[in-house]
Amino acid sequence: xxxxxxxQYDKYVEDGKRFIGRTKELTTLERWFNHPEAPLxxxxxxxxxxxxxxxxxxxxxxxxxxxxxTAIWMDGRSCGATPSVFMExxxxxxxxxxxxxxxxxxxLSLLKDTSxxxxxxxxVDNYEELALLESxxxxxxxxxxxxRGILVIxxxxxxxxxxxxxxxxxxxxxxxxxxxxFTVEEISEYISVAGSLIQGMAGTITRMTDGHPLGLALAxxxxxxxxxxxxAEWAELSHMISARLLLELTIPRLHPMVEVLTxxxxxxxxxxxxxxxxxxxxxxxxxxxxxxxxxxxPDGLALxxxxxxxxxxxLRQRExxxxxxxxxxxxxxxxxxxxxxxxxxxxxxxxKMLLLCQESMLQFRKYADVSRDSLFSPLETMKQxxxxxxxxxLQQWCEYSVAPDQAVFYGPxxxxxxxxxxxxxxxxxxxxxxxxxxxxxxxxHRESSGLLLKHFPNxxxxxxxxxxxGNDPDQSDTxxxxxxxxxxxxxxxxxxxxxxxxxxxxxxxxxDGARVILIATNPHLKLFLLSIGFQMRRTRTRAxxxxxxxxxxxxxxxxxxxxxxxxxSLLDPxxxxxxxxxxxxxxxxxxxxxxxxxxxxxxxxxxxxxHEYAGRVAxxxxxxxxxxxxxxxLEGRVHGLSPQDQMLLYAxxxxxxxxxxxxxxxxxxxRATFYRHLRTALTRxxxxx
Numbered sequence: 100x101x102x103x104x105x106x107q108y109d110k111y112v113e114d115g116k117r118f119i120g121r122t123k124e125l126t127t128l129e130r131w132f133n134h135p136e137a138p139l140x141x142x143x144x145x146x147x148x149x150x151x152x153x154x155x156x157x158x159x160x161x162x163x164x165x166x167x168x169t170a171i172w173m174d175g176r177s178c179g180a181t182p183s184v185f186m187e188x189x190x191x192x193x194x195x196x197x198x199x200x201x202x203x204x205x206x207l208s209l210l211k212d213t214s215x216x217x218x219x220x221x222x223v224d225n226y227e228e229l230a231l232l233e234s235x236x237x238x239x240x241x242x243x244x245x246x247r248g249i250l251v252i253x254x255x256x257x258x259x260x261x262x263x264x265x266x267x268x269x270x271x272x273x274x275x276x277x278x279x280x281f282t283v284e285e286i287s288e289y290i291s292v293a294g295s296l297i298q299g300m301a302g303t304i305t306r307m308t309d310g311h312p313l314g315l316a317l318a319x320x321x322x323x324x325x326x327x328x329x330x331a332e333w334a335e336l337s338h339m340i341s342a343r344l345l346l347e348l349t350i351p352r353l354h355p356m357v358e359v360l361t362x363x364x365x366x367x368x369x370x371x372x373x374x375x376x377x378x379x380x381x382x383x384x385x386x387x388x389x390x391x392x393x394x395x396x397p398d399g400l401a402l403x404x405x406x407x408x409x410x411x412x413x414l415r416q417r418e419x420x421x422x423x424x425x426x427x428x429x430x431x432x433x434x435x436x437x438x439x440x441x442x443x444x445x446x447x448x449x450x451k452m453l454l455l456c457q458e459s460m461l462q463f464r465k466y467a468d469v470s471r472d473s474l475f476s477p478l479e480t481m482k483q484x485x486x487x488x489x490x491x492x493l494q495q496w497c498e499y500s501v502a503p504d505q506a507v508f509y510g511p512x513x514x515x516x517x518x519x520x521x522x523x524x525x526x527x528x529x530x531x532x533x534x535x536x537x538x539x540x541x542x543x544h545r546e547s548s549g550l551l552l553k554h555f556p557n558x559x560x561x562x563x564x565x566x567x568x569g570n571d572p573d574q575s576d577t578x579x580x581x582x583x584x585x586x587x588x589x590x591x592x593x594x595x596x597x598x599x600x601x602x603x604x605x606x607x608x609x610x611d612g613a614r615v616i617l618i619a620t621n622p623h624l625k626l627f628l629l630s631i632g633f634q635m636r637r638t639r640t641r642a643x644x645x646x647x648x649x650x651x652x653x654x655x656x657x658x659x660x661x662x663x664x665x666x667x668s669l670l671d672p673x674x675x676x677x678x679x680x681x682x683x684x685x686x687x688x689x690x691x692x693x694x695x696x697x698x699x700x701x702x703x704x705x706x707x708x709x710h711e712y713a714g715r716v717a718x719x720x721x722x723x724x725x726x727x728x729x730x731x732x733l734e735g736r737v738h739g740l741s742p743q744d745q746m747l748l749y750a751x752x753x754x755x756x757x758x759x760x761x762x763x764x765x766x767x768x769x770r771a772t773f774y775r776h777l778r779t780a781l782t783r784x785x786x787x788x
Contacts, residue, residue: 118158120285121151124276128159128250132166137215137248139272141241143263144254146278151312152254153394155278156222159252168218168250169196169209172397175228175255176364177447181542181613182235182573213248224396226255230480231542233260233522235572241269257479260521281312290319316391349390356387360402361410362422362429363451367399374429398447419743420772426455427671434663449662453606456669466623467583467599478525478538478604485526486517488534496584500621502645509582512554513539520547525604527597529589536585538601540615543568544575551579557642558618561652576658580605580617606631609657616654620645628653630786632665691715691785693778700752700781703729716788732787740787744780751777 124144131140142159144152156172163170171192178185186207193206213219223229229236241251253259263273281289349357359374360366371379388395392406402410414422430452437448481489493513497506516523516539526537541547548568552559559568562579570577585597609615618638619625629635633653643650657665691699702708709722719725732740733749740748750762763773 118154119289120281121155121158121278124155125158125162127274127276128162131250135215137218139244139246139249140251141263141269141273142250142252142276143259143273144252144276144278145256145258147256150278150280152278153224154312156224156252156254160220160222163220166218168220170220171196171222173221173223174396174398175223175225176450177398178223178229181576182232182239183576185229185232186573210244213245215248218248218250220250220252222252222254224254226253227257227479230478230525231522231540233480234520237262237266237269239572260480261482261484262521281315286315289315350386353383353387356383357402357410358414358425360393360400361407361414362425362455364407364454365396365398365401365451370399373432430455430666430670434667437663438660452663452666456666465595466621466627467595467602478527478601480522481517481524481526481537483517485534486514489513489517489524489526489537492534492537492584492586495586496582500582508554515550516541519550525601527601535589536583536597536601538583538605539581540578540605541581542575543570543577543579544572545569546572557640561618561638561640561643562616576612577614577616580615609655609662612658612662614654614656614658616652618643618650619653620648620650622648625651625653632668691788693781693785696781696785696788700729700748703752704756732784740780740783743776744783747773747777747780748784
């Protein structure tokens, strides 16, 4: 590769963006290519959001191709949560790479056909999304790779588990690369070639930015466009990227396309055109890909994660109604695409649909509250040094979740799971890195089922057949959810909000056609899961009950093509076509029609008239109790309704009963808009009742 000077790596990548620096990391890559034996090696690229992990990954792949290697890029967000799905994704990616090569009729054979002369570089971006597969990835997938000619590059925000550094076979092949901010010299180099800046502006940016790559790129882009921003905002670009500044850097005709990327995460030119129902020209697409907060990938354009968070928050605050309408329209477009797509493309579309419906799970917030934004990083797999903190979390959870005679099983189980399958334990950290919440989900197969049967035989026998417990690890598609535990003393967050954040993350496991099953005794958990489409049935024995709370089996099975129907049922309560049916229980649950709810609410001020409805609501013995319960819902004392639904129903049936014009004015809506949203609110209330 020649010399390893920094100048060698100063070049433009394919989309015209400047790549500078990272000399140490690229020199390490150079050494691997110059190694006469090309030993199997694993690079771990880590660092905070916006630090340049994806850019370095892209540059490494470009260098690898220049060296004659086969270079594969995979997105951890699309790899799936089971070994079989991961291998399908890898196979399809390899197939694209070898499309014109008749020598590889079976793409996966490329993995076995590597050598010093025929090298393969396999890169996985967003590797933290494969947390549940880490043990399998390390012990099964990596161990089956040839010992010559393969380089694996894993890019993630958190550092990889300590098991990589202590592994008896892999630790000598493991290379850590923790990215830092640019140096002053690298900042100056970037600025000197990035554009024709106003005289003196280069020095200002150098002094006021701290070398954060994304912030630096945005600052230079703003200066290059002659944006007249106060000096204070140059510093803001480096420390707090705001939606206003991102939109100011975008010409108006590109704003609709940026909005679509905000909702979808990634999109190619064809998908952008379909969603917007207009032609996105090649020129416009090229303009988008040149923007600092948009990056290119094999699947199209993607907003930088930090930029997407700010833009989504801004859109939600400014135009919440249009935002929800856009979500439903996009989901309706994606649903048939998902059903008709091949396996790899279907998984990508599934993830986009999950992003659309995450904010539709606002009911039953006494267990999981997903109504607010989180500033936490993605969930990460536990490290062995986290065990003492996780035991403290577990002890708190046991105090309010299980009977004392059952609690004794959880501590030994946590220790054994952390040793054998640490990827099953994901956690959240505070700003100091201390674990504040954890979620335990185990992929069930013949190896992990022995551990589960040892500690929780009653639960396993209630949920699984012997055949399911004996599945091959590569074919497993069912996750058993054990617990979600969170501290209740985290400043600014309730325990329910932390649990809600983790629950949304874990539900993404179903996007590839998987199943999740659990035993629940908490009535608020049951209501939360039933509201998002879980099926519920009674346990055959009472061995899993907790005091007076009966245990039930809840599962959501999306293995047979119901994923699109599930998403639509969450996004649009009035959507009916092929809709996934809500769970039923052995206990009789009488459904309410919208018309019945309207009639009942019409008597809300008259407890005597409500008496005939009381028998249909659990715990309401008469009209007075039903009135109190409904008012608790409408005034937010009992969780279940979103703030908007509370406002609509309260105005329509309490403060301005019988006067829809006044009710609409109170809600700052036209009568037509008011009626449309009121119908949705009535449908949601019917679900709760």
